[in-house]
Amino acid sequence: MKRALVFLLLIILMAPLVLADGDGEENEYEAGYTSLAVAGVAMIAVGVVYYSLTKRKLVVVHKKSSEWGFEIRPEHPYMTIFGPVYPITIHHVLTITGTALVFIHFFSCANYGGLTGGTGLAMGIVLVLLNLNGFIGRYIHGKVLLAAKKHDRKMAKRFVGILGHWKKVHIALAVLFAILLAIHLATSD
Structure with a gap:
């Protein structure tokens, strides 16, 4: 809970920077x-x-x-x-x-149109999914440790299996983010 509050506080502290982004940009597609x-x-x-x-x-x-x-x-x-x-x-x-x-x-960014904006939007979504998935992974890992501490082999085996599936999803999201980032950088001015 403390980490979530720190993350929320960080976002709140940085929000004025986003709102004050009035540096005279003419192009609505530029962030x-x-x-x-x-x-x-x-x-x-x-x-x-x-x-x-x-x-x-x-x-x-x-x-x-x-x-x-x-x-x-x-x-x-x-x-x-x-x-x-x-x-x-x-x-x-x-x-x-x-x-x-x-x-x-x-x-x-005011407009997420075009390939650059679309990949930026997709990267934002993937980053949210990656972070949520990371918190889920930490929870699953905690369950594995708890099962080991209790010497519950059945529970440990179940959560180790779940952790293996989680890892595949987490890596796939990270690879997707890297691909989107490469496209985003290649298409931006």
Whole structure:
């Protein structure tokens, strides 16, 4: 609940920026705050890449520690990052904040016509679905942990299966977002 309130507060604080977008744009198809959208997409990308790399321990290993730090080594894995939060929390913070920044750009557009506007609208919808799907995934993962804590194999097996299906949907939405972003960038001026 606290995270939802923080997200809502962030949106409320950024709303005046969208409403004050009176920089004299002549074209109703152009959206303002492009730099915020770029920063938001970059935050989303960093959150996804960091979580993917630490989850698979391909290049980066994340170790829980009371302080932030990192260590680079020539052997595999090449980097160890120390921090007080888990990689999934970093993923959530970066992707939710990035989404909020992208929506400032999204809401500053007056018309979603044409290929650029249509892909922008579709990206907005996919981002909402991705974030909702992420919260659902966190809930399912919590159920898996609860079942493991209770030593309930049947419940754990059921929720692990559900988590597998959830993961496919989450990845498909992320790929769809990336494709829409590529089309949006290719068609914008």
